[in-house]
Amino acid sequence: MIENRIKYILQDNKRIAIMGGTFDPIHFGHLIAAETVREKYNLDKVIFLPSGNPPHKDKRRVTSKEDRYNMVQMATASNKYFDVSRMEIDRDGYTYTIDTIREFVSVSSKGTDIYFITGADAVYDILTWKDADELLSVCRFIAVTRPGYNKKELEEEINTIKSNHKCNINVLEIPDIAISSTDIRQRVMKGSFIKYLVPEHVEAYIRKHAIYQNRGGHNE
Ligand code: NAP
Secondary structure: OOOHHHHHHHHHOOEEEEEEEOOOOOOHHHHHHHHHHHHHOOOOEEEEEEOOOOOOOOHHHOOOHHHHHHHHHHHHOOOOOEEEOOOOOOOOOOOOHHHHHHHHHHHOOOOOEEEEEEEOHHHHHHHHOOOHHHHHHHOEEEEEEOOOOOHHHHHHHHHHHHHHOOOEEEEEEOOOOOOOHHHHHHHHHHOOOOEOOEOHHHHHHHHHOOOOOOOOOOOO
8 A cells, every 4th residue: 555645745746756676775876876867857756665575586685674664764864855665565475566656656646757766787677577568658767877887788678678668768877886785785794884885874774783794684
């Protein structure tokens, strides 16, 4: 079920982005990407959507949904344009992006533009996602890249998808921000610093709850 707060955002605004990801943990790269997209596309709101149980993930290797949600909430609280939805956190069974987007669309006002922001890796397997054609036609996709990505290969992939499917996929390059959740998890495991990579509250949460200390992630 959609939280009332999120429902009002969807009803009252015309340009909304959904920022989907595992966020294990959320870091400054995600926040900069969301803010960059918001500014570039003149968006009213960015709703962060921590993933629940996506079918392609090994559940044992992903940090608990509540911990990931709490960290996203802390990281986004100070930005009035950001919000967080528990939609996928609270759903039982596997979570598919299309199911969430359908619910969002069902409460949004007519003519609302919905963007879906996620990592550029998603472009390579998006056609395997549930009801991919519907998803691609309902949302404008923003694929966020990190330094070192293969631009030519990504463009070719997008062109192939575009030639066979009705869709709107854009690439957003975030220059010089090479922060990754994997690196942060490994740093915690090794005892290296994560200050300046994640917001202070998120670092404090990771330390307090001893997340990532044993294996770069912990169990549900
Ligand atoms: P992921 O494991 O969280 O991340 C894959 C890569 O993309 C990582 O390099 C990650 O960097 C980056 N990334 C992820 N989200 C990002 C974001 N919002 N902004 C910038 N970079 C991001 O991703 P995933 O599990 O593939 O999931 C991504 C989204 O796609 C989720 O919303 C998920 O539910 C959805 N999805 C849906 C289906 C389906 O419906 N069948 C299937 C697959 C994925 P970091 O590690 O640094 O975050």
